[in-house]
Each structure stands twice: as structure tokens, then as C-alpha cells.
Amino acid sequence: MAVLEALTTVNLVPAIQRAPAKGRILDTANVLFYEDGIRNVGVDRIISASSVTKATFYKHYRAKDNLIVEYITHRHATVRANLEAIIASSPNAEIALREFIAAVIAEIDRPGFRGCPFINAAAEFPQSDHPVRKVVTAHREWYVDTLAELLRSMGHPVPGDAADELLLARDGALAGGYAGDSVAASAALGRIANRVLAESVGH
Known part of the structure; x- marks a missing residue:
């Protein structure tokens, strides 16, 4: 299932106020970690699928473990x-x-x-x-x-x-x-x- 398609089907709670880019990263991880396994999904794939820069990812999460x-x-x-x-x-x-x-x-x-x-x-x-x-x-x-x-x-x-x-x-x-x-x-x-x-x- 494509990430953007999957994001429309995931039942998420109403978002706490968070930066749009940070929200996209978390929403993307929510799909990919569940579909393919947490350890199988690398940071570069999350960055690409969520359409953010590497600098933006590390600004919000610093490391994959935090995400x-x-x-x-x-x-x-x-x-x-x-x-x-x-x-x-x-x-x-x-x-x-x-x-x-x-x-x-x-x-x-x-x-x-x-x-x-x-x-x-x-x-x-x-x-x-x-x-x-x-x-x-x-x-x-x-x-x-x-x-x-x-x-x-x-x-x-x-x-x-x-x-x-x-x-x-x-x-x-x-x-x-x-x-x-x-x-x-x-x-x-x-x-x-x-x-x-x-x-x-x-x-």
C-alpha cells in the first residue's frame, strides 16, 4: 500500500498541536513501521516518504530511536x-x-x-x-x-x-x-x- 494512500485509512487521534513537517514524519512512520517492521525502515526512507529534508527530520527527532x-x-x-x-x-x-x-x-x-x-x-x-x-x-x-x-x-x-x-x-x-x-x-x-x-x- 502506498504511504499516502495508507495515511488516509489510519485511524489517528485528533492531532496535538505539532509542526506540519513533524506530523508528516510521525504519520509516515506510523504506516511504514507497522507495514514493514520498525527495524526494516530506515531514516532515509521516512525522510523521502514524508517529503521533508534530512535537516528537518533531525531538527524534530534527532535520532530514529526518538521517532x-x-x-x-x-x-x-x-x-x-x-x-x-x-x-x-x-x-x-x-x-x-x-x-x-x-x-x-x-x-x-x-x-x-x-x-x-x-x-x-x-x-x-x-x-x-x-x-x-x-x-x-x-x-x-x-x-x-x-x-x-x-x-x-x-x-x-x-x-x-x-x-x-x-x-x-x-x-x-x-x-x-x-x-x-x-x-x-x-x-x-x-x-x-x-x-x-x-x-x-x-x-
């Missing part, structure tokens, strides 16, 4: 904004969780799907103390806490454990949906979600 951390941080902000929007628009916790599962399944079906960007990034940066891994860890902790709070609102007897199950089911569906049978992966995620939600008190 990588901003990329994965921006991905987290996007996921968080999307889930918070689902929660805000849902009349209750159960509907919010079902909408969350539906959004994951829709992601698996999206053209250009390449699996979970956070798991992909963690695989490329195995050192647990690397800044990228710290963002991934914080992202997953936020995810579990958010899902647990929704499950607690439903009266689930062990919301923390159930949140872990849902997140791991999501991980498996994203991995299986990319590497294997996307229909089977989505169906399995739906079955697990139904079982977890059915465990809630008064369901």
Missing part, C-alpha cells in the same frame, strides 16, 4: 482514545465490552492488517528496559485496568483475572488473524468473550 518511541506512544494514545470513545458512547459496561470485541474483530478484517503493533514492537525490542518495551508494558497495564473496571461494573467475581483472559484472547485473535485463519480467530475471540461476560453476577 520510534513517539510512534509507539502515539499508537497507545490512539487505542486509548478509541476505547474511551466506545465506553463513553455505550449505555453500560457490557455493551462497551461487546463493542470493544467487535472493534478488535473489525481490526482483523481491515485491509493491510499486520497483527498487533505493540506485540510486533515488543518482538523487535527484546530488552525489557528499552523505552519501547516500557511503553508497551504501560499500554498493557492500562488495557487490563480498563477492562477490569468494566468487568467490575458488571459484577464479575474476579474482574482482574477476567480482564487478563480478555486481553490474552485479543492477543491470540490478532496474532492468529494475521498468521492464520482470520475467521476462526475472530470466532474464538467471540466465544471467549461470551464466556467471560456470562460469568458476571446477574448476567
Whole structure:
């Protein structure tokens, strides 16, 4: 997929005020890092695809590592904004969780799907103390806490454990949906979600 075409399909949160050139660099990295892998995409390719000069790139980011951390941080902000929007628009916790599962399944079906960007990034940066891994860890902790709070609102007897199950089911569906049978992966995620939600008190 061409970068400019892909940029029109990426679901980004409303931009924080940032320089147009810096925004183009981040938006380009958001596509290329996800499509081709973070380590496979060099600075020169990002500079060319985002139509900026080398001096402009280094003025804003100084090094590729800084762009990588901003990329994965921006991905987290996007996921968080999307889930918070689902929660805000849902009349209750159960509907919010079902909408969350539906959004994951829709992601698996999206053209250009390449699996979970956070798991992909963690695989490329195995050192647990690397800044990228710290963002991934914080992202997953936020995810579990958010899902647990929704499950607690439903009266689930062990919301923390159930949140872990849902997140791991999501991980498996994203991995299986990319590497294997996307229909089977989505169906399995739906079955697990139904079982977890059915465990809630008064369901």
C-alpha cells in the first residue's frame, strides 16, 4: 500500500498541536513501521516518504530511536482514545465490552492488517528496559485496568483475572488473524468473550 494512500485509512487521534513537517514524519512512520517492521525502515526512507529534508527530520527527532518511541506512544494514545470513545458512547459496561470485541474483530478484517503493533514492537525490542518495551508494558497495564473496571461494573467475581483472559484472547485473535485463519480467530475471540461476560453476577 502506498504511504499516502495508507495515511488516509489510519485511524489517528485528533492531532496535538505539532509542526506540519513533524506530523508528516510521525504519520509516515506510523504506516511504514507497522507495514514493514520498525527495524526494516530506515531514516532515509521516512525522510523521502514524508517529503521533508534530512535537516528537518533531525531538527524534530534527532535520532530514529526518538521517532520510534513517539510512534509507539502515539499508537497507545490512539487505542486509548478509541476505547474511551466506545465506553463513553455505550449505555453500560457490557455493551462497551461487546463493542470493544467487535472493534478488535473489525481490526482483523481491515485491509493491510499486520497483527498487533505493540506485540510486533515488543518482538523487535527484546530488552525489557528499552523505552519501547516500557511503553508497551504501560499500554498493557492500562488495557487490563480498563477492562477490569468494566468487568467490575458488571459484577464479575474476579474482574482482574477476567480482564487478563480478555486481553490474552485479543492477543491470540490478532496474532492468529494475521498468521492464520482470520475467521476462526475472530470466532474464538467471540466465544471467549461470551464466556467471560456470562460469568458476571446477574448476567
